Amino acid sequence: MDALAGLLDGPRARGAFLLRMVMEPPWAVRVADRAPICLMSVTRGTAWIVPSEGAEPVRLDPGDIAVVRGPHPYTVADAPGTEPHALVGPGGHCTTLHGRPLSQEMLLGVRTWGNAAHGATAVLVGTYLMDGEISRRLLDALPPLLRLPADRRTGPLLDLLDAEIAQDEPGQHVVLDRLLDLLLIAVLRGWFSRPGAEAPAWYRAMSDPVVGVALRLLQNDPAHPWTVASLAARAGVSRAGLARRFTELVGEPPMAYLTGWRLALAADLLREGDATVEAVARRVGYSAPFAFSTAFKRVRGVSPQEYRATGDGGEPPARTGLPERQRNLPTG
Numbered sequence: 001m002d003a004l005a006g007l008l009d010g011p012r013a014r015g016a017f018l019l020r021m022v023m024e025p026p027w028a029v030r031v032a033d034r035a036p037i038c039l040m041s042v043t044r045g046t047a048w049i050v051p052s053e054g055a056e057p058v059r060l061d062p063g064d065i066a067v068v069r070g071p072h073p074y075t076v077a078d079a080p081g082t083e084p085h086a087l088v089g090p091g092g093h094c095t096t097l098h099g100r101p102l103s104q105e106m107l108l109g110v111r112t113w114g115n116a117a118h119g120a121t122a123v124l125v126g127t128y129l130m131d132g133e134i135s136r137r138l139l140d141a142l143p144p145l146l147r148l149p150a151d152r153r154t155g156p157l158l159d160l161l162d163a164e165i166a167q168d169e170p171g172q173h174v175v176l177d178r179l180l181d182l183l184l185i186a187v188l189r190g191w192f193s194r195p196g197a198e199a200p201a202w203y204r205a206m207s208d209p210v211v212g213v214a215l216r217l218l219q220n221d222p223a224h225p226w227t228v229a230s231l232a233a234r235a236g237v238s239r240a241g242l243a244r245r246f247t248e249l250v251g252e253p254p255m256a257y258l259t260g261w262r263l264a265l266a267a268d269l270l271r272e273g274d275a276t277v278e279a280v281a282r283r284v285g286y287s288a289p290f291a292f293s294t295a296f297k298r299v300r301g302v303s304p305q306e307y308r309a310t311g312d313g314g315e316p317p318a319r320t321g322l323p324e325r326q327r328n329l330p331t332g
Contacts (some may be wrong), residue, residue, distance in 0.1 A: 017127040018176045020165050022114035028077035030084035034070050038127040041065045041158050045121030050075040051145055063150025065187050110168045126180040141200035148190050157183045205249040210235050222262050223285040228254050263299050270308045277304045
């Protein structure tokens with residue numbers, strides 16, 4: 001299993017929010033939904049993404065793809081200086097800046113929303129609702145806003161998404177979820193393969209003939225009772241040699257990396273499934289639930305039971321799945 005597959009094969013889009021936004025200038029939408037990650041691509045006209053943290057605006061032309069990491073708000077507009085006229089908040093609630101609902105007023109069809117049915121600009125929007133812990137190492141390595149120029153590898157996926165997004169067939173949300181997953185993977189592959197790309201240390205280490213072997217062993221079988229010695233034997237080097245090389249390339253020792261990987265997997269299992277804490281502990285390599293709970297609380301600040309109840313150790317999360325978004329934005 002390679003680096004991208006290892007980190008993206010766990011959490012997948014489930015009832016993701018997908019939308020075609022059609023606009024006639026002047027227009028601007030402030031997005032403050034706190035979603036963990038959103039993909040946008042222009043299919044007609046141009047659009048600008050204006051971050052809120054003083055970063056430079058990014059222009060999107062047809063075929064370009066932008067990835068915006070949450071939770072910070074940003075503005076999507078026809079021009080960087082256009083004042084927002086609409087606000088998208090948590091749960092997909094769309095209102096004016098003064099709170100007047102806009103969802104029905106701007107409904108243009110199945111998963112189609114905007115201020116003009118034949119507007120000069122059309123933007124495909126795909127938003128992940130769940131903050132998947134398995135992919136956190138990867139997403140943390142991305143800038144808050146990135147733009148991938150139109151590419152022959154992403155073009156066919158965008159064409160297919162554009163054709164499917166306004167369809168209302170049985171199981172359509174599953175089709176759209178999988179298309180969004182494929183598009184995200186294609187974008188990340190393209191981003192990290194750029195000349196001079198600053199990929200995270202563990203990603204670069206995957207190509208090392210020694211450390212790459214150890215990383216793949218840890219990612220493929222985290223429940224195995226690995227030791228530095230057993231990893232070194234499989235990689236064909238000395239224990240000290242592996243420990244030194246792994247730490248230099250990845251930025252942390254092998255066992256620290258394994259602990260982080262196990263707990264990231266556990267966090268996703270706790271949130272997404274109904275397995276008991278004991279079963280989750282066994283699946284990620286802890287023979288004793290107490291040892292697992294102690295390690296989890298040390299890293300997360302809450303027990304596994306508390307994490308499962310709240311989703312992230314904070315207040316119980318509001319329900320923001322597809323049915324609620326359907327009531328607030330036109331998703332079909």
